[in-house]
Amino acid sequence: MELTNDKFSIPTPASTSTSSSRLADLVSDQFPAGLRVLVVDDDPTCLMILERMLRFCLYQVTKCKRAEVALSLLRENKNGFDIVLSDVHMPDMDGFKLLEHIGLEMDLPVIMMSADDGKNVVMKGVKHGACDYLIKPVRIEALKNIWQHVVRKRKNQWKDLKQSGGGLDEGDRQQKVSGDVDYSSSANEGKSSRKRRDEEDEADERDDCSTMKKPRVVWSIELHQQFMAVVNQVGLDKAVPKKIMEMMNVPGLTRENVASHLQKYRLYLRRLSGVSQQQSNLNNPFMSPQESIFASTSINGIDLQTLSPAGQLSNPSLAKLQAAGLFSSENLKLRFGEGQLQHMSSNKPMNFLHGIPTNMEPKQFANLHQSIQSFGSTNTRVNASATPRSPWLMQMAHSQPRRQMLNENTNSQATRFPSSLGQPTGPIGVSNGFVGNVIADTRNITYPYNSVAQGNFDASPSNLGHCGFSSIQHAGQNRDASLIGKSLINTGDGMSQGNLQNVGQHLNTLLVDNSLRVKSERIPNPSFEINPFSEQFGQEDLMSAFLNQHQGVGHVGNEFDLDGYSLDNIPVYNRSC
Amino acid sequence: MDVGQMRRQWMDYIKSMFEERFLDGQFLQLQQLQDENNPEFVFEVVSLFFDDSERILKDLSFALEQQSVDFKKVDAHVHQFKGSSASIGAQGVKNACIAFRNFCEEQNIDACRRCLLQVKQEYFVVKNKLETLLRLEQQIVAAGGSIPIMELGF
Numbered sequence: 001m002e003l004t005n006d007k008f009s010i011p012t013p014a015s016t017s018t019s020s021s022r023l024a025d026l027v028s029d030q031f032p033a034g035l036r037v038l039v040v041d042d043d044p045t046c047l048m049i050l051e052r053m054l055r056f057c058l059y060q061v062t063k064c065k066r067a068e069v070a071l072s073l074l075r076e077n078k079n080g081f082d083i084v085l086s087d088v089h090m091p092d093m094d095g096f097k098l099l100e101h102i103g104l105e106m107d108l109p110v111i112m113m114s115a116d117d118g119k120n121v122v123m124k125g126v127k128h129g130a131c132d133y134l135i136k137p138v139r140i141e142a143l144k145n146i147w148q149h150v151v152r153k154r155k156n157q158w159k160d161l162k163q164s165g166g167g168l169d170e171g172d173r174q175q176k177v178s179g180d181v182d183y184s185s186s187a188n189e190g191k192s193s194r195k196r197r198d199e200e201d202e203a204d205e206r207d208d209c210s211t212m213k214k215p216r217v218v219w220s221i222e223l224h225q226q227f228m229a230v231v232n233q234v235g236l237d238k239a240v241p242k243k244i245m246e247m248m249n250v251p252g253l254t255r256e257n258v259a260s261h262l263q264k265y266r267l268y269l270r271r272l273s274g275v276s277q278q279q280s281n282l283n284n285p286f287m288s289p290q291e292s293i294f295a296s297t298s299i300n301g302i303d304l305q306t307l308s309p310a311g312q313l314s315n316p317s318l319a320k321l322q323a324a325g326l327f328s329s330e331n332l333k334l335r336f337g338e339g340q341l342q343h344m345s346s347n348k349p350m351n352f353l354h355g356i357p358t359n360m361e362p363k364q365f366a367n368l369h370q371s372i373q374s375f376g377s378t379n380t381r382v383n384a385s386a387t388p389r390s391p392w393l394m395q396m397a398h399s400q401p402r403r404q405m406l407n408e409n410t411n412s413q414a415t416r417f418p419s420s421l422g423q424p425t426g427p428i429g430v431s432n433g434f435v436g437n438v439i440a441d442t443r444n445i446t447y448p449y450n451s452v453a454q455g456n457f458d459a460s461p462s463n464l465g466h467c468g469f470s471s472i473q474h475a476g477q478n479r480d481a482s483l484i485g486k487s488l489i490n491t492g493d494g495m496s497q498g499n500l501q502n503v504g505q506h507l508n509t510l511l512v513d514n515s516l517r518v519k520s521e522r523i524p525n526p527s528f529e530i531n532p533f534s535e536q537f538g539q540e541d542l543m544s545a546f547l548n549q550h551q552g553v554g555h556v557g558n559e560f561d562l563d564g565y566s567l568d569n570i571p572v573y574n575r576s577c
Numbered sequence: 578m579d580v581g582q583m584r585r586q587w588m589d590y591i592k593s594m595f596e597e598r599f600l601d602g603q604f605l606q607l608q609q610l611q612d613e614n615n616p617e618f619v620f621e622v623v624s625l626f627f628d629d630s631e632r633i634l635k636d637l638s639f640a641l642e643q644q645s646v647d648f649k650k651v652d653a654h655v656h657q658f659k660g661s662s663a664s665i666g667a668q669g670v671k672n673a674c675i676a677f678r679n680f681c682e683e684q685n686i687d688a689c690r691r692c693l694l695q696v697k698q699e700y701f702v703v704k705n706k707l708e709t710l711l712r713l714e715q716q717i718v719a720a721g722g723s724i725p726i727m728e729l730g731f
Contacts (some may be wrong), residue, residue: 045626052610052618073687089656115660140610266698518710 033058036080038208039072040098041087046136050085050113052519053140066092074106079212081108082150085134088121090115096128101128109149217260223250227261236269580722587713588725594710599703605727606664619714623707630700634693635682641690651689652681658696664684667707669699 041047047063054061061190064070064082067090074081083103099110109131114121117135125133131149132144163482219227231239241259248258340536578586594600611618633654640651661676679694715723 043657043664045622045629045662046664047666048622048625048722049610051616053606056610066645089653091653115656115663136660137606137666139603139606289672423645 027366030058032150034145035150036062037085037146038062038073038081038083039085040064040067040090042066042090042092043087046087046113046138050138050143053138055145056140057144059470060144066090067095067098069368070098071101071105074102077572078106081106083146084110084129085106086110086112087123088112088116090094096124099125100132108151108256109150111146170401174370214242223248223253224261226250227258227265231265232264236266253365578608580717580720583717583720584712584722584725587710588727590706590710591727594703594706597674599669599706601668602666603664605643608724608727612716613649616718620711623665623711624668626661629661629706630670630693630704633661634697634700637693637696641686641693646684646686648681648684648689652678655681655696661698667700667703669703670696673699682693695731 005218037054039047039050039061041050043064044065046067051063062073064073067086070084070086074084086095086098090098095112095114099112101529110129111132111134112125112130113134113136117504122133122229131153132146149480226248227244229243233357234243239262241255241262245253245255245258257530274448591600599608607619637651637654637658640647640654655674655677659671662670662674671698675690677689677696680688680692682718717724
């Protein structure tokens, strides 16, 4: 077998500074040689053969007999691997479980293998998010092409980024795709690369077309509030899309829009109540095994899967999502040019919810806020009035017990996410409807009560949505506001914990910046508190695992360069791999 | 016997193994993986397979000897054996494992025990033949020759 030396560039989101060696590898002339593969199999014979085959393909191979070891390897080397091959049947951990972990924590493409070719098993693999499923005995030919999954994943991330309000126009994107950026410029004159580029462009165009043909409804906070109001009025049991739609009386809102939103909401509720996954329409692979863990992360956990594609994500949506603290790692991974920084930041779900990686496909952003709001309304601990408050605000009440976690984590988080959290008087309490100023928004979420109480509602960045204010006001009136205020990081009053101060400072700087150049990695941590239930589930571990992943992420100055490999560590469950 | 003769002997031998379905195309894949940088690859893998197989067979025998047989465990062992034998290209063993698994599903102890015997038999035969083949290879290499590159369809 011969690997061609054709130069090949992978169209990754544009970045003029590709500092990551991983990126360099990926786009090097010898690609896919050097692809870093982690292979996991408890059978020594198979493991040896696979390793040899992969080496034969010129990949850089690490082999592993046990899933636990593999996981720790992955965790220790956030950016150490490009793709994982795993056996399905392993004694210490089910391969699918490993798959889910990886999807959640590292979001690497995972290929499952098994001597089992039963349709059920293969289907299980697909549902759990495996990029591919190889039947043993695995042939070299099959391994030669596994690099495609790595490329595809990156491409999808980029595409999502683009769709989520990316500022790049066709021309720019195509240009980037055609690799006029540094890292790719060196190579691709070869036919193969050109051809690939064309294919990519075609694919992108097709995607664009399909996106354009179906303009999607963005579930703004107001809209969701309306939805919630109607649902509460009618009663969830009796809530049918048609009726809801009629009662909402929103021009342009179709029954289908409502139906899908309702479905997501229901899923969210189910997830909240820890209903078994089987009942959920969406097979959230990572949900089920981690149902317990993520039940708490209601915000991010529930609707991630159900959320509509991020393609529809507009700035306000993003803002809301961010405020909600739900960030698809997918989005985070998106590397985009300057114009998209805002989106980036808004897309940084990561450490929002108590550090538990939220598997959220970028597409789901748009609906995140919805879930959040729905959470708010279902949150009984908080004094929920009929009007759905910002869910996270509501949930803040719950956050008190988790304050500790927040404290623990904010430190690391704070340093990493110099989000503009710290401004009590800034766009405070605007938990929703932020355009681009996501971080700002999220900050508000966490420090809402103080500011709310103070009636500081000036949205410093002009992009702060309006809807947020009303909800903030509500929040302010929330009976539990004081509770929340205590538990939340109160930047206004100066962070009680030293950790928070960092965050605050950052936030202030960022706010001043006002351009919302929130670096993707700088996600306000306060969102941790958003998740009321996370406490129960060994979050510390998850958090630390999660945080560890982001060690390399969120450095100042690490704006959106394609050090986005570090972004890859953002746990995100990306089915599109 | 000169190198040429040894090579021909080797080719005939491996051909028969294919024709008699002891080996399948996967074995050829293994051969392709052997090169000057990995001159002993086939030997190493096959040796590893032998060691692993003995262990599995022992576990299988033990599991089936129990008063109350844990079929899940038995199935897991067989599944693994199926995987490793398939990876080596030991077709006979693999097929015997497939049949074995079916009986595991049925939880038919007697049939399972019979299957185990079958699997063992297949295994020992192919083990024998592989050892012969590898010995031939070593002789060829020792005599300064190279191992022929086989392709399916020969």
